[in-house]
Amino acid sequence: MAGREAIILDWGTTNFRAYRFDAGGVLVAEHRAAAGILSIEKGRFEASLDREIGPWITAGTELFFSGMITSRNGWVETPYAETPASLEALATASVSRRHASGASMRFLPGVAMRHPAPDVMRGEEIQVFGACLPEEDAVVVLPGTHSKWVRHREGRIEAFHTFMTGEVFAALKGHTILGRLLPEGAAGGPEAFAAGVRHMQHHAGAGLLHAAFSARSKVLFNELAPTDIGEYLSGIVIGAEIAGGLALGWDPAAIRLVGEPALAARYAQAARIFGLVSEIAPADTTVRGVRRLAALKETAHDGRRS
């Protein structure tokens, strides 16, 4: 990126985020919009890009795309780099295109794991490289609709596992008897969240299908206020993810949390209940990851030139 203006895009299913850097590598502007790929007609991605940040783009700009914009339903589908996947492997598997202005565009790949069972991610991998030092041994947790637990070791993503935590929480709250017991607009307290995590911790063996029903039983026996069901259920589901993540056997001294601050704080609280130390990563992991990847490319190019 050094010497050229650059734009890093984190373009997902529901959100569009862009970061603009000057030729000296200094962040000079940020843009966010609810312009995720689900809201954009197939074939209209370049027009959407221009509508959001057109004035930033000149012939000399370098653009980096990360997130679901590189999936089958996005603009340019990139392959998956397979685990163990290094930052170099991501750079190699990225796909180049040219913008109408002449600017170069690089679409980053996702990462796939084949064994012991197939799993995929797209967008989180660059955040992992942004959240870790090159030679660090770390377990990175990225909470969300489809949370990821990722093991980074010797400069590579060695393995990872997806948990459908956010999506299952929404389905339980929106489409089961548990949600129907919850009064409209009820907020709930942090104590209910902790109670859910503890309940899940003590019933991890019997699993989520059993633990979730306790929301109903506890309301019947006045051990839980109906207004607290949402928070309690959030604790149950996040607790199930943490119990599952610990069962992977990676035995982390600490987990590094990458995500929105409010959600990361919720995970940190749940981890503490499980006796697990957590650290919250800086907010700009996508930018850090892409800058590491871009620097790498320049080194490689320099190598070829020498």
Add this chain to the structure above:
Amino acid sequence: MAGREAIILDWGTTNFRAYRFDAGGVLVAEHRAAAGILSIEKGRFEASLDREIGPWITAGTELFFSGMITSRNGWVETPYAETPASLEALATASVSRRHASGASMRFLPGVAMRHPAPDVMRGEEIQVFGACLPEEDAVVVLPGTHSKWVRHREGRIEAFHTFMTGEVFAALKGHTILGRLLPEGAAGGPEAFAAGVRHMQHHAGAGLLHAAFSARSKVLFNELAPTDIGEYLSGIVIGAEIAGGLALGWDPAAIRLVGEPALAARYAQAARIFGLVSEIAPADTTVRGVRRLAALKETAHDGRRS
């Protein structure tokens, strides 16, 4: 029941089932209707009963009510008998009312467990007593929207645990990305069901939130046909219940399945994959349970008379 005409009602959330016996205790008629309590206006239960089976009821008839008709949202709310709960305790906690015709009506109670965590059932308890011999040591599994694993020992329901299997399956299929991948009207094959059970068995530690996502990854990698997602997911969810049931530590030599034949057969197949023997109980467990309870009452009455 001996000496009087009797009617046993299994009246749940969605279904109404009635069994008519003559004074000699012989089953002479059955009636089924989609007249569950959710479809009936509060205060209209007696009218609904009369509409369904009015001609069966005379002043000398004895009616027994089991199922959600005895819940807060039903006709007559009965208390919960607490575990360990015997058939005698159910008889004692039942509530009597008189029908307009003069017929006697007995509403059976549900069962509650308080420790290690609260849990409740209403309707399944009488099926358990119908499925077990009085002194039998047995683990009874009642698959459904809210499946129950019940331990029957020394003539009592000692403990039980609910799993939200059916409801979570419907929520995952109807309200997550997994269902959106499934083509409308696709049937799927039995092999996909078995594959889901085996996947869950091998990833029981990481849990349902993780295992469910494999439906998406396997479709991406052509290891699963989109049309098979429903069956695969059914295997994942039922597998999660069996893994959770085994984690209760009851260590059953066999589980006894009580439920609709097609669903019971599905559980039997899943249990077999887990190396667990299962037996399918006769279909009329509610009737058997109520007849045992009624016989008990008569013995008690006889006792008082002597």
